[in-house]
Amino acid sequence: VNGLAMSSRPPIKYVSGMPILGPFAENWENVKTFEAREDDLVIATYPKSGTTWMSELVDLIIHGLDTEKTKRDAIFQRVAFLEYAVPNMLTGTEILNRIESERVIKTHLPVEVLPKHFWEKNCKIIYVARNGKDVAVSYYHFYRMAIVHPEPGTWEEFLNSFMEGKVAFGSWSAHVKGWWNARKQKNILYLFYEDMLEDPKREIQKVVTFMGKKLSEDELEKLHQLTSFQAMKNNPMANYSTIPKSVMDHSISPFMRKGICGDWKNQFTVSQNEQFNEYYRREMADTDLSFRFQD
Numbered sequence: 001v002n003g004l005a006m007s008s009r010p011p012i013k014y015v016s017g018m019p020i021l022g023p024f025a026e027n028w029e030n031v032k033t034f035e036a037r038e039d040d041l042v043i044a045t046y047p048k049s050g051t052t053w054m055s056e057l058v059d060l061i062i063h064g065l066d067t068e069k070t071k072r073d074a075i076f077q078r079v080a081f082l083e084y085a086v087p088n089m090l091t092g093t094e095i096l097n098r099i100e101s102e103r104v105i106k107t108h109l110p111v112e113v114l115p116k117h118f119w120e121k122n123c124k125i126i127y128v129a130r131n132g133k134d135v136a137v138s139y140y141h142f143y144r145m146a147i148v149h150p151e152p153g154t155w156e157e158f159l160n161s162f163m164e165g166k167v168a169f170g171s172w173s174a175h176v177k178g179w180w181n182a183r184k185q186k187n188i189l190y191l192f193y194e195d196m197l198e199d200p201k202r203e204i205q206k207v208v209t210f211m212g213k214k215l216s217e218d219e220l221e222k223l224h225q226l227t228s229f230q231a232m233k234n235n236p237m238a239n240y241s242t243i244p245k246s247v248m249d250h251s252i253s254p255f256m257r258k259g260i261c262g263d264w265k266n267q268f269t270v271s272q273n274e275q276f277n278e279y280y281r282r283e284m285a286d287t288d289l290s291f292r293f294q295d
C-alpha cells in the first residue's frame, strides 16, 4: 500500500504533455519505466469506451470461461490499470509487478505516451473506441461519482473541457486517431463499442482469434451471456461495487450506468449537438476513422 496522500477531488496534473488524475502523476516514473513482457496483453482505451467490458471478456477467455476463476477478485485487480495510483490502494505497477505470467494490462494512455517497452516486446494490444458523444456523457457521470477526479462542473462546462481535451487523458479525438493510425504497423486489434453492442458474438470472435484461441459456438454464446450489460451489472466482481466509496460513489451514479449507444440524445441540447458536430468534423478531417452515433 503506497503512502500517497489525497484530498478529495484533487486537481488534474500534466505528465508527458497529457492531463492525468492528480494522484496518478505521483507514480508516473514507475509507469514510464514499466517493464513489459512478451506475453502481456494490453487493453487500451480512452476512458468510458468499454474497458471493463473488454477486460471481463479477456479474463474469461484466458481462464477458459470458468466463472469460479473469474470470481477470484474484482475486475480492477484481475486486469490491473497501469497508471492507477490512489492513496491506500496498491498502484497498478505494484500489482502488475507481482503477477507471474499472462498479464492483462489496462491502460488509458494515448499511443504516443505508452511506455516504449510495450513496443519493444511487440505485445498484443486490443483497443476499444466509442463514439465521442456517448463517451462525453459517460465520462461526465463518471467524473461525478469517482471523486479522484476534479469537480466536473455543469454538463455544459464539462462538455467544453472535453472538446478542449482538458479532461483526464486528454483529447478523445487525438486518442482514437492516434491508435487508429498505429494499428497497421503494430500488433493492435482495433474494435468499436458500437460494433460490440450490435453483434457481440461477431466481435468476441475477433478477440478470441486475436488471442490465438478457439471457442465453440456454445462457448461463444456463454461468453456473450456472461458479459452482457445486465450480467456484469449484477456481478460484484465486474461492477466496481467493491471499490472503496472514497474512490467511487455509486449512489451518485452507478459505474454500470446504461450501457447503450445513443444516450447522448438524453443529455445534449440542440446547440451542444451542433457544436459537437462542428468539433467532430474539424477533428476528423484528417482521418478515415469514423463513428456511429446511433444504433
Ligand code: A3P
Binding pocket: 045, 046, 047, 048, 049, 050, 051, 052, 053, 134, 137, 138, 139, 141, 227, 228, 229, 230, 232, 255, 256, 257, 258, 259, 260, 263
Ligand atoms: P455508460 O456510462 O454509457 O453506461 P469503461 O469500462 O471504459 O469505463 O466504460 C464504461 C462504460 O461501459 C459505461 O457506459 C458502462 O455502462 C459501459 N459498460 C460496461 N460493461 C458493459 C457491457 N457489458 N455492455 C455494454 N456496456 C457496458
